[in-house]
Amino acid sequence: MKIVVCVKQVPDTNEIKINPETGTLMRDGVPSILNHDDANALEQALRIKDSNPDTEVVVVTMGPPQAKEMLQECIAMGADETILLSDRALGGSDTWATSNALAAAIKKIGSYDLIFTGRQAIDGDTAQVGPQIAEKLGLPQVTYVKEFYMEGTHITVKRALEDGYELLKLKTPCVLTAIKELNTPRYMSIKGILKSTKAEMKVWSAEDIGVDLNKVGLKASPTNVFKSFTPKPKGEGLKVEGDTAKELAGNLLASMREKHII
Incomplete structure (x- = not known):
């Protein structure tokens, strides 16, 4: 089995500030971390691997070169392979453009059985990228997954709602977005940290994944942030x-x- 986990490096929101004059995030000196919900998505993939040793966990992210540090953490936690999509042509992408790039990368990876993402990123809070990836790959999806059970190719999940939950059954391949109630992410192991220092990390450009350049990047992004401010x-x-x-x-x-x- 091959599981693809989509993650994002985000600024630590406990340290972030907003420039009162420009209304933009002040990222200088702010540490970057693995997005919280994405850590739950990775943990669930690793739990499947714990039960099925033949499972391969591939972690994919899109971001600047410094995102390699986060991917090293994913290797140290137990991931088998990491892929960084890094290209100026992808810079400034909103959720629609980002999902186009990630979907193209997943198509290039191929032969996947399951795709995990976090519910949403703490720096955007849109919860759109996971569902958009599913739509662009033509896969069934379940969002806000708080419990997960798997037997062969059949999956049962409990999906959190505002006033309760849903129990849903589906077959692989599919896309699932995780919330923090799903599990408690593990720490990096000493063995994993040593492995991460020697692991080969793939870096793909927009050309490598064959994505349409008219569908990625700032100019292709229909979303515009009108204003950011501190209450x-x-x-x-x-x-x-x-x-x-x-x-x-x-x-x-x-x-x-x-x-x-x-």
Whole structure:
């Protein structure tokens, strides 16, 4: 079995700031990490490999050359092969253009049985790339996967909804997008870290994957970000004091009448 996992290197949102003048993300000095949901997608692929040693896990990402560091982490966690799509022609791609490039790369890989992606990237929060890849490859898909069971070529998944969940059955090949409830990603192992330092990493250009240059990159991206901004901090809340519940309630009502809320 061959499993393809699509991942993304993202800025650590705990460290990120927005330039108040330009409204753009300030990435200088901000560490990059493996996207959280993508780590869950990789972990599920590795669990399948743990149960079926003949499984091959191939990790694919699109990004700048420094994304190699993230791919090394994926090897250290247990992935067998990594592929980096890196080309100026792919720069500035939105979700539509990104999925075109990733779908072309997956076609080049070929002979896959299962494709995993994270639900969404923490720097975009669109949750669009995984489903778009499925559409462009003509594959069945299930998003927001929180539980996974597999018997042969038959898969049963539990899909999270706002008000419950769905149990769905499907056959491979298919595309699944993972959420954090699916599993707990493993740490890199010492053996894996040593392996990652010697592993050969494939770097493919737009020409290598044979993608239509009119369907990738900034000019081919129909999405435009109108504005990015940091929400203004909220003012201090109202603190109501009193020695008894009755006194607290009375003081609260008095404050609300004073502010013409009631």
